[in-house]
Amino acid sequence: MSEKGLTTISLKKINRSKVYQYIYKAKASAKLKIVQDLQMGLSTVSQNLNLLEEEGLIERNDYFESTGGRKAHAIRIVPDFKISIGIGILKKMFHITIVDLYGNALCMDTIPLPYENTDAYYEQVASEIKNFISNQQYDADKILGISIATQGITSPDHSTVTYGTIMGNTGMNVADFSSRLPWPCHLEHDSKSAASLELWNHPELDSAVVFLLNRNLGGAVIANHQIHQGSSMHSGTIEHMCINPDGPLCYCGNRGCLETYCSANSLEQAAGLPIKEFFPLLREGASPQVMQIWEDYLNHLAFAMKNLNLIIDAPIIISGYLAPYFTEEDIAKLAERINSSTPFTVDPTQILVGTHGQYTPAIGAALYYIEQFIQSV
Ligand SMILES: [Zn+2]
Incomplete structure (x- = not known):
């Protein structure tokens, strides 16, 4: 194939991609808006829209509310095309x-x-x-x-x-x-x-520390808008941070890892109750013992958050199984405890809570x- 032929093909592919990406980001758009924003010719945009529609990648089903004149088709990607x-x-x-x-x-x-x-x-x-x-x-x-x-x-x-x-x-x-x-x-x-899901849900974040509060604890570091993997893939394994050298034995063979204080398993063990029963009882506020267990849990979590915030000065994301159980009051308590012993305060708005729980x-x-x-x- 001639060089010119190749260039035409790649240019076509680039335009098709640009139009698709634009609609994807806009969620819904109209033809003339695409022409304007991409500064592409009307015929090029029309051609690409036809192509994408034929392939099943986009759809034009309904109309934008019109302020007079011809109604404009609302163009969207087909979200379950793949x-x-x-x-x-x-x-x-x-x-x-x-x-x-x-x-x-x-x-x-x-x-x-x-x-x-x-x-x-x-x-x-x-x-x-x-x-x-x-x-x-x-x-x-x-x-x-x-x-x-x-x-x-x-x-x-x-x-x-x-x-x-x-x-x-x-x-x-x-x-x-x-x-x-x-x-x-x-x-x-x-x-x-x-962490990929949290980053997806917070595209504005450049950096963050993710606490995955699952049955077993996990964690991840987001830096430069990417998940930090590390030299041997274990960046962000906050579960094995030691918070008490004489603490309980962790599955890793060491003592006092954050896992033994802040995993959902450790919370269940401390309470002698499944998570599903623990939180309703806690929120009822009738059992001082249950409330104390939760206070201890928050203290340990705040301790780890404080230390990690000194290394990664960025928002903290609470994610995973226990995240949906956190209330605004819990977040305020965490911030208060972090801030009681650090020279650099963390605003409660910098503690974000994931919404997808165990999934x-x-x-x-x-x-x-x-x-x-x-x-x-
Ligand atoms: Zn461990």
Whole structure:
């Protein structure tokens, strides 16, 4: 092909991409607005809109409210033109979700299935995933891929779990899933997946520290608008920060890790109650013992937040299973305790709370394929 031919093709592709990205960001737009904002010719925009519509990527179903003259079509992307499946694997269950191109979770479910590093387990997961998809009646070709958030640190190429002490899944390989499913698969550390969702929901953030308050504690550092992985992929593992050298034994073999004070498991253990019963009882305010356990929990969390804020001067995000249980009053208490012993105060508005609870890692993992797709159009 001649150089000129190639240039024309890439120019066409760039224009198509520009128009699609513009509509994606605008959520709804009109043809003349696109022409104006992209400073593209009317015929080029029309041509690209036709092309994108024929491919099924965009739709023009309804109209903007008109202030006179001809009504303008509202142009939108088709949010479920492609979808991504997010999986969150835990010791006793796995979460599954379908996410659209805007990162919305279209459906979510929890499947009880104890983890084992066996073929039977992976077979079962694969068949549950296929069932879930067919029950939701999505065509197989809409699915970009299956992205799996697992407890445990992965290798830099995301192929293998290199540290999986909680679940005993060291050595878990992405091929354990991809060899049993007709879609591409991706493996991620669940703390990083959760951070991906928080970053997606707060695109304005340059940096942040994420506290993943799941059954086991996790964490992540966001810097320069990216999740910091680290030299050996363990950046942000705040769960093993020591807050008391004589404290309880952690699964990592050391004593007094934040895990042993601030994970949902440790809270349940301290209370002798499941989380679902603990919080209603706490909010009733009738049990001084339950209230004291929560005060201690907040003290330990504030202690860790204070120290981390000295290293990463950025907003703090509370994410995961326990996040939806936090009240404004809890946040105010955290800020007050952080600020009582630091030279640099943290404003309560700098403590953000995630909204997707236990599904955060699964939804965050699914964004891997969504981001890839949006960039590829
Ligand atoms: Zn530990």
